[in-house]
Amino acid sequence: MFRLVIKDFYFLQKKMLFIIPFYIIMLMFLKFLKMTSVAETTACLVVTCIIGILLIAQNSFGFDEKVHFEAFVCTLPLTQNQIVASKYLVCLAASVFGLLCMFVLGYLAVLTSFSGTTAIVVSPTTFFIWAFMTSIFSAVILPILFKKGYMKTRMQIIIFAIVIVFVAPMLANQYNTLPAEALANGFLGISTTLWWVILLAVAAIAAFVSFRKSLQIFQQKEL
Amino acid sequence: MDTITNPIIRVTQLTKAYPEFSLGPISFDLPSNSFMALLGPNGSGKTSIIKILARVRQRDSGGIAIFGKDYDLKHPQIKQEIGVFLDEHHFPDELMIHELRWILSGIYKNWQPDLFLSYMYKFVLPVYRKLNTFTPDMKLKLGLAVALSHQSRILLVDEPTDGYSPGIRDEIMTELQEFAQKEGNSVLFATHNPANLGKLTDRVAIINDGQFLITVETKQIQEDYVLVKFSPTLFDKLKPLMIGYAKTKHGFEGITQQPEEVKRIAASNTVVMTPATLSDLMRFFVKGVQ
Incomplete structure (x- = not known):
């Protein structure tokens, strides 16, 4: 099975040449938006890196x-x-590769004065955003890819990716602008630690349900 | 069902329904050390049988036993012993042979890198070139090399040489023959063209509309079946003895398993009798009365 994974990485390594300029453009885009909030920047970087890489991974279906x-x-x-x-x-x-890219870009963002601290870039928050976004995006997309194939669904996937890329920083921004008293007892009254547990649980359930669905689709497929 | 002791593959009451076509129920045995052909026109169901055995398609019902064990989806290890050589290649186009070789060597536990390389030299296939630059002939040969390089004991073959030059066909058939001659190996070969088989096959199953019409030992064909050419005056008398017949320019021709009876009825009338060939068998069994 691991050789099949490697097979896809043979494809992906040829696509990596495109991803690097994509991230540089993303950095310039952040500069253009004059993002100064750490949460906003981090969310934007995480989502962009992960979704970008995942889009390429799904190319392997193509x-x-x-x-x-x-x-x-x-x-x-x-x-x-x-x-x-x-x-x-x-x-x-x-x-995971997207996460690593995000760390690199996060430090670059710090160096280019997007934010004042590097702590937020390599932080539990980043990790939990990564785990959540990866699971949700893949959980939704993979069964569709198994059922309909890449060629028929690529536009929908790209649109879904764009929506996530834009919505995530907006949510981060909303969160950031909440008054301090609203966050005093945790967001919606739930502590940060519990939020992490909830996010991970949702991610794990989504991944499991998605895998079962994909398997069912694959078993019924007529080749 | 023809029964053979300890067949390498035993198919029992296999069925598969498509919207426009139904296969089976079909039962047959593939003995060890044999080369069996599934012969039938396009759309007769032979590709479905090969693909169900190769696990590319799922069966609706029926049993498949390989080496006496149930061919179960949960136990894919049995596929280590099965080489599959289909009518078109499905290798990832973006890869090179050396990458494909590395991937397959981790999947097949009996992968033989030296044997695979020897095929690359033999077929003059470049190891460091992307597969999407290969010609159809090269891809066909690569498919055969992969199927033969993991110590398989069964080879499932589906119309591989259809549409290729006779030179390629001979090259492929020579390799298949070498494989079949090794102790314990068997080949199941689907084709619509009897000329593709040459003298390789031990047994032939003629298939049409999803059903086996006849399964016969190749060496028995000429002994058991006779092609008869006769004049229209004998038609009514000989018709009941014919498995199938057709009108020709000079009268009728058909095949029979009762040549002595044909001779007796024909008496002093002229009938021409020659041993039937595989092509005759396919023509008259599939098309029957024309």
């Missing part, structure tokens, strides 16, 4: 589709669980 790779992979000594899980692992590995 490569597979072009040559009907599923017809070949079914002949290999692998279970259907392993075949489906390999795609989830590709997305997970890609989003």
